[in-house]
Amino acid sequence: MELLQSDKRTLAIAANLLYRYGGSTIHVQMVEYDLFHLLVSIDDECNTRYGVVVAESNILASDAYKNYLDVLNKRVYTRDNPDNVPILLVIVDTIFESARIGVQLGWCSAFTPIVYNPITLKQMDNDWCEKLYTLVKAMNSTITMLSSEYLSIQKTIDLNGIHNNGFRFSGVILYARTIIPHIPQLTAKTKKQFEEDTTKYIYSPKFENDELDNEILECTRLKFANVADVNQRNDKMLFTSSDVQDLQFFGKELGGYNKFRIKYSLLPTIDINGENWQQYITPISLHNMTLCIREPYNKQWAHTFDHQVFTSNVNLGEWVKYSELLNKKSESMIDLFDYII
Amino acid sequence: MNNRLSPQLLQSQSQIVVEKETINKNALGSRGEAIAYVRLTEGYRFNLYFMGEKAQTIDYLLELRDKNAPFFAFLQVKTTAQHEFTQAGQLKVGISTHDLGLLINKPLPTYFVGVDEIEESVYIAPLFSDTIHGYTSSIPKKYKLEHMPSEENKKVIAKLEKDIICFSKVVKTRKLKYKTKMPI
Incomplete structure (x- = not known):
């Protein structure tokens, strides 16, 4: 060469x-x-x-x-x-x-x-x-189905706001949820279930938000309260190679944006004043999310996510059960960071 | 500037099918050759020239980079993905008796290079010594190049370099009085 x-x-x-x-x-x-x-x-x-x-x-x-x-x-x-x-x-x-x-x-x-x-x-x-x-x-020009572990629903949250210097800014939070947990080897029974689930998702007009998606949306609203409008886009299924291609193209459109991996930490609602109770409870960590956002939001600002803790509407009595549920659901989150090249 | 891609990319669908069948068969060999190339060129003491698919029994022509001693050697590379060893600790990778005979008869120093694909390590054995017991099933571990650059690797490469120089010097000394049969 x-x-x-x-x-x-x-x-x-x-x-x-x-x-x-x-x-x-x-x-x-x-x-x-x-x-x-x-x-x-x-x-x-x-x-x-x-x-x-x-x-x-x-x-x-x-x-x-x-x-x-x-x-x-x-x-x-x-x-x-x-x-x-x-x-x-x-x-x-x-x-x-x-x-x-x-x-x-x-x-x-x-x-x-x-x-x-x-x-x-x-x-x-x-x-x-x-x-x-x-x-x-x-x-490749041949459209192929993604392997089962990558079959997922892409969740997109749009951010639009005006910074205090008067400039408009925009951003987007991206993550995906696997449709089904990873199946190492499909048996006759799991294969049938897999086909049913896949068909259901393909023909479903809208993918409902579950507790995890709602918490992420709520945390985003709290994070950008009084700064930006937070809206969730219609979900998109990542099913074939062309869907990954679309995601890649979307990433290209976000070329001028700063890109970070972010996480939300969640704690329950507790009506105790004056006590430093937070140290006794392990927060739920929701990660594998990608934030693409325009200046002036930069790498230093992105670190604010690491130390900020959000409060969920769930009270302490239900917290153990709720955290188990969210932790299990968070296993289905797919990191799209590397696909936004 | 060459604007056309190699013919491999322009092949017809039927050729692709044929190629697919051979990819798996050749992939291990190609990988082994790449590993051997990387390990033997550590320290930039040698130039290695791939002889191509059609060269019988020889995979690489090795040339010393030293301009004062521009000697050559032949290498035969065999790769294993089994990562199995004999009781004596020799890597189980072999060379056929037929190939062994052809390599021993070459006028240049010849070496058998065994590649452990799992560990990405390389074993070297000379094929011109009196002590050859035949490497039809395994290769000794004495001259081993580890999977990453190391001091031990440098010592083995230095030894190989010295071996090639000594072999070539002996041959050159013996043939010093030879007169060409093609006088001009």
Whole structure:
């Protein structure tokens, strides 16, 4: 590859890491192409393929990388061209033989290219590589059903307000709830239940909020009281690869927003004055939520979530049972942070 | 600038099916070759050239980077995903008797490289010593490259480098008086 040069050891380290975290069904080969060094083929139902451009750690600030992005941006992508594969950037640390990886060129609806600049890079590990695989697979023109653990309902809470400096700001809180708990192996009985539940959700016109969703909405209203209007959007089901693609596209629209993982801590209502009773009760922690919000809300401000405790309407007598219920329900929350790249 | 992708990406659907069948078969071998490449190039003492699928019995041509001693060696890489060892602690990965014979007869120093895919470690054994007992089922653990860069790895690589130099120097000394049969 002429645009970004990499020595063979760097390529071999990248290939080794791709094999390590890519599972037993991938095949990595070196290719003679100007946009990427390695072509990864995955032996799955839609024959997923993606290109990998490999570089060393100092590349992001270099002219060569800017030139590469220029080429990606100016390139004419024609429909149905087999060359149209997603491209991932792998930045290799040759000393520690580790790497960071992210999507450099993505595809929406298999025809519209998206060049990610700035790119979201994360340390290569099983978790991140699995998420990237889901994203890359979603870019394929073949629509496939997501695996059962990812079948979920996307919950979106919109924030619109005016900051005290007079500027309008907007934000969004995102999370997803799995439809069914993770089933390692479907038996005849669970399979039937699974099909019934899935069918019910697909044809359901609206997904009802449960106690957990209501608490999250209420906490959001308290957090942004007198600052922003808080409204919940219609829920959306994450069912196929194209739904993940939509989510990815939504993430692209939120490009200028600051992105944080947030959590809410909940305590019961207690009518005791003057006592420091809070220290005797373990708050319920609701996490796996992603907040995308415009300036002036930044990273420092996001830490206010870590120390703030909200009070639920549930009183102390019912708290033990209620916390058990919410803790169990919170297991069904899926973190969408990594899909908003 | 090359604007066309390699022919692999332009293949027809039937070719994809055929390729799919071979992917799993070759994936372990490819992974092992990548692991071996990374481990053997630790410290940048060697250049490794992949010989391609069609090269019989040889996977890599190894070249010393030292300009004063630009010697070569052949490597045969075999990978196992079983992570099993013999009672003597040898990694259970073998080379066929036929390949072993071909490699021993090569005019360059040849090494058998066993890769433990689970541990990502690499074992090296020379195929030109008098003490070869045959590596048809396992490879000794004496010259092992750990899965990450380490001082021990450096020592093994230094030993390999010295071994190749010594072999080549001995061969060169013996052939010093040879006159070409293709005079110009």
